Amino acid sequence: MKTIDKSQEKNGIPLRPGLEGVPVTHSSICDIDGVKGKLQYRGYPISELASNSSFLETTYLLIWGELPTSKELREFEEEVQQHRRVSFRVRDMLKCFPASGHPMDALQSSAAALGLFYSRRGIDDPKYIYDAAVRLIAKIPTMVAAFQLIRKGQDPIQPRDDLPYSSNFLYMLTEREPDPLAAKVFDRCLILHAEHSLNASTFSARVTASTLTDPYSVVASAVGTLAGPLHGGANEDVIAMLEEIGTPSKAGQYLDEAIKQKRKIMGFGHREYRVKDPRASILQDFGEKLFARFGKDEMYEVAKELEKEAIDRLGPKGIYPNVDFYSGLIYRKLGIPRDLFTPVFAISRVAGWLAHWREQLGANRIFRPSQIYTGMKTRTWKPLDQRKSKKED
Numbered sequence: 001m002k003t004i005d006k007s008q009e010k011n012g013i014p015l016r017p018g019l020e021g022v023p024v025t026h027s028s029i030c031d032i033d034g035v036k037g038k039l040q041y042r043g044y045p046i047s048e049l050a051s052n053s054s055f056l057e058t059t060y061l062l063i064w065g066e067l068p069t070s071k072e073l074r075e076f077e078e079e080v081q082q083h084r085r086v087s088f089r090v091r092d093m094l095k096c097f098p099a100s101g102h103p104m105d106a107l108q109s110s111a112a113a114l115g116l117f118y119s120r121r122g123i124d125d126p127k128y129i130y131d132a133a134v135r136l137i138a139k140i141p142t143m144v145a146a147f148q149l150i151r152k153g154q155d156p157i158q159p160r161d162d163l164p165y166s167s168n169f170l171y172m173l174t175e176r177e178p179d180p181l182a183a184k185v186f187d188r189c190l191i192l193h194a195e196h197s198l199n200a201s202t203f204s205a206r207v208t209a210s211t212l213t214d215p216y217s218v219v220a221s222a223v224g225t226l227a228g229p230l231h232g233g234a235n236e237d238v239i240a241m242l243e244e245i246g247t248p249s250k251a252g253q254y255l256d257e258a259i260k261q262k263r264k265i266m267g268f269g270h271r272e273y274r275v276k277d278p279r280a281s282i283l284q285d286f287g288e289k290l291f292a293r294f295g296k297d298e299m300y301e302v303a304k305e306l307e308k309e310a311i312d313r314l315g316p317k318g319i320y321p322n323v324d325f326y327s328g329l330i331y332r333k334l335g336i337p338r339d340l341f342t343p344v345f346a347i348s349r350v351a352g353w354l355a356h357w358r359e360q361l362g363a364n365r366i367f368r369p370s371q372i373y374t375g376m377k378t379r380t381w382k383p384l385d386q387r388k389s390k391k392e393d
């Protein structure tokens with residue numbers, strides 16, 4: 001007879017740490033085939049979107065389910081452009097933050113603060129949803145760029161109305177109008193990072209959305225979740241790792257030592273993919289175009305060698321480069337500081353979070369999973385003078 005381990009199930013439902021493989025919602029936003037290495041947004045292959053679309057067009061597709069007509073796209077782009085500026089109060093708030101703080105913390109706080117300026121009520125109204133989505137898409141890049149200049153002791157610069165979305169962000173960040181190739185590659189990077197089904201930050205967004213709170217809280221929750229090194233923060237660590245390896249000839253030795261010490265190789269592995277992440281291949285292509293135009297990055301040679309050496313060592317376990325492996329190298333070629341890599345990820349992923357927010361509202365049920373309690377059985381409260389410190393044992 002089969003014995004049931006009570007510590008591993010509740011009411012017949014097995015414990016699944018990390019909810020691995022457990023479906024918790026229907027979704028029509030994004031489809032991943034982790035065995036074939038395929039990714040689609042609303043049915044469109046990621047490679048087609050990365051070749052032909054723009055970030056704002058892809059954002060529209062993700063949130064409203066269909067590619068916009070030229071009129072819809074023009075209106076959406078205009079609305080986003082009109083809402084790029086942030087209140088001087090938001091800028092003043094960013095000035096109060098310590099310059100040494102991580103920009104993801106500044107972004108999380110400022111995304112939540114937007115809820116103080118705009119109505120939190122109206123999630124039943126399609127116009128409220130549209131306006132909130134436009135504001136978040138428009139203002140998040142402005143807040144990221146503003147904090148970057150503020151922490152360098154400068155005043156933030158205003159968005160430029162004549163520049164498209166991605167060019168304007170790079171302009172606000174670097175104070176220079178970007179080269180068209182750089183702006184194009186950056187825009188395509190935003191497309192690649194815009195959505196990826198129920199990753200940790202999107203799940204966090206959906207859990208928050210399920211309480212019927214406002215979209216600013218939804219995005220602030222998701223930003224906090226994206227910040228961790230096992231999620232969006234990995235691309236920062238990839239650069240640190242490549243620099244530690246130093247030269248291509250040391251890649252194999254680094255891998256052997258890391259595997260022996262059971263350390264994870266940053267930018268490798270994915271819960272969904274058993275093959276190379278399709279986004280990593282597209283990013284690698286973009287990277288090569290940038291390096292051909294603006295000069296080589298020695299760390300790219302280290303990265304390529306690491307990928308090659310990892311095939312035999314990690315491939316049999318289904319561990320290959322993920323989206324974070326090459327993105328950091330591209331961002332640094334574009335002049336983006338390392339600790340802004342994850343905020344840049346957030347600029348893009350807000351599109352996916354908002355799509356999931358809207359979808360969650362369409363068929364809402366508050367998230368409330370269960371647990372298996374492993375703590376003490378009932379105990380009796382003791383007065384202070386009868387307690388014995390555990391430290392004295």
Ligand code: COA
Nearest residue numbers: 230231234263264265266267268269270271319322323324
């Ligand atoms: N390097 C080396 N080994 C790895 C690895 C990596 N990057 N990722 C997973 N593994 C190994 C684990 O050590 C484990 O081996 P074991 O079964 O012998 O103990 C096995 O693969 C399963 O790992 P696990 O951590 O359970 O997989 P997961 O599905 O929970 O993890 C990630 C997915 C993304 C969290 C994980 O691959 C990781 O931490 N990668 C590095 C961080 C990163 O790049 N994150 C960005 C994701 S887009």
